[in-house]
Amino acid sequence: MTMNKLLIVILAALCCAAVPAAALEVTFRPAAEICGDTITIGDLAELSDDSALASTLAAQPVGPAPDPGQSLLVDTRTIIDRLVRQNRSLLTVLWQGSASVTVTRRFVTVAAEEILGAIDDYLEQNRHRLPEATIRFIPAAPPLPIQLPIGTLSVQVVPSNPGILSSSRFSLIYSVDNRVWKNFSVLGRVEAIAPVVVAVKTLKYDDLITRDAVAVEPRDLSQFPHATDQPELVVGSIVKRTIPSGTPVDTSAIEQPPLVRKGELVKILVTHKRLTLTATGIARADGRKHEMIRVQNSASNKLIYCRVQAPGLVEVTL
Missing domain, CATH: 3.90.1210.10 (Antifreeze-like/N-acetylneuraminic acid synthase C-terminal domain)
Structure with a gap:
């Protein structure tokens, strides 16, 4: 092999050896919409491959998400600096794209009709505790709609009065994925x-x-x-x-009016075991059914306590 040909082969080998493997590319978007509580790199950027490094990096948390329906501006340079300081090997990553990302959290809106519907559902579920009547909740003013994050939604309704009917407001506790997000009251009254x-x-x-x-x-x-x-x-x-x-x-x-009037002549029943005796007396007070009053025995003039049983009839049990 001539000297010139050998030199060409060596240069070609050196050139091939100098070409590094393709670097991971992380391209930040100018804007992103998210659903969860935490912002991750994967929410903000496109990653060029699905390697183990890319998967790990995509899952890295950046910070807390904004409230549902709200936006937050994230500085990508600050994120890159922090990640590289924590792991110097990330210097090989090709960071590119937008210098900042506007992050907006997705949400669902619970309208006023749905809020009032939750109260109506509660009343229907508790019909057994309410009188037989046409029942509805009349709000003092329509409730404002609320915004909640995406997830499994549940609502708890609590009346201000345990008896429900006399309640002047209903508290509503909205949870998403078993986490309480909204707790507020709707003023009004229950019509029956x-x-x-x-x-x-x-x-x-x-x-x-x-x-x-x-x-x-x-x-x-x-x-x-x-x-x-x-x-x-x-x-x-x-x-x-x-x-x-x-x-x-x-x-x-x-x-109820008295069955026995004060000064009225009454019949006294005296009951002892299986023996019943009768006597006559004068009521010394008005008495309604089952009330205890004093009666003066006409024969002995003694005052005794008797229970009113019927008009003109009192009883003593010995």
């Missing part, structure tokens, strides 16, 4: 329309309620928690405080 006994005229103190004094009409039970839909529970009662015309009869504002 049902037939109840109402006064057709004003009923005054000590009036005896007759059948023609009441009627059954629909009213909001949330405004009248002590109303009843059974006229038989009201008719024959005595009014303890005024009930205006058109107002549901408040069962706490009425009472």
Whole structure:
């Protein structure tokens, strides 16, 4: 082989030896959309291959993600400097692309209708705890829509009153992937329309309620928690405080009339084991069914405590 040919072969070998393997290329995008809580290199850049180094580098965290629907500007030079300081072998990586990346977090919007729908669903699921009525939630104002991250969504609804019907607000706790993201309240009231006994005229103190004094009409039970839909529970009662015309009869504002009146002559039943005796006495107080009153025995003039059982009838159990 001539000297010239040998020189050409050596130069060719040297040239081949000087060509390094292709370097990993990391190309930063100008903008990126993400779903998770953390920003990674893979979110920000395109990597030129799928090598072990590329996979590891793509998974490297850069920082926390912005809130759903919000954006964050990431300086790529700062990221590169930090990574290279931590691992000098990354100097062989070809870093290129945008000097900064605008990162936006994807989101889902929960509209006002969906928020109110969650409250309606809660009321329906708890029908067994509520009276028989047409029930709905009336918000004081429409709730504002909320933005949540992408993921498995769940909502917990909590009334301000354990009895539900008297609640003035409902708290809603929205979670994504079992992590709480939003906790807020919606003001309003629960309307429960049902037939109840109402006064057709004003009923005054000590009036005896007759059948023609009441009627059954629909009213909001949330405004009248002590109303009843059974006229038989009201008719024959005595009014303890005024009930205006058109107002549901408040069962706490009425009472049954005494079965025994003070000064009335009554029959006394004395029961001892299987033996029953009778006597006559004078009631020394008004008494309703099952109330204990004092009665003066007509024969002995002694005062004894008796339980009222019926009109003109009291009982003593020995």
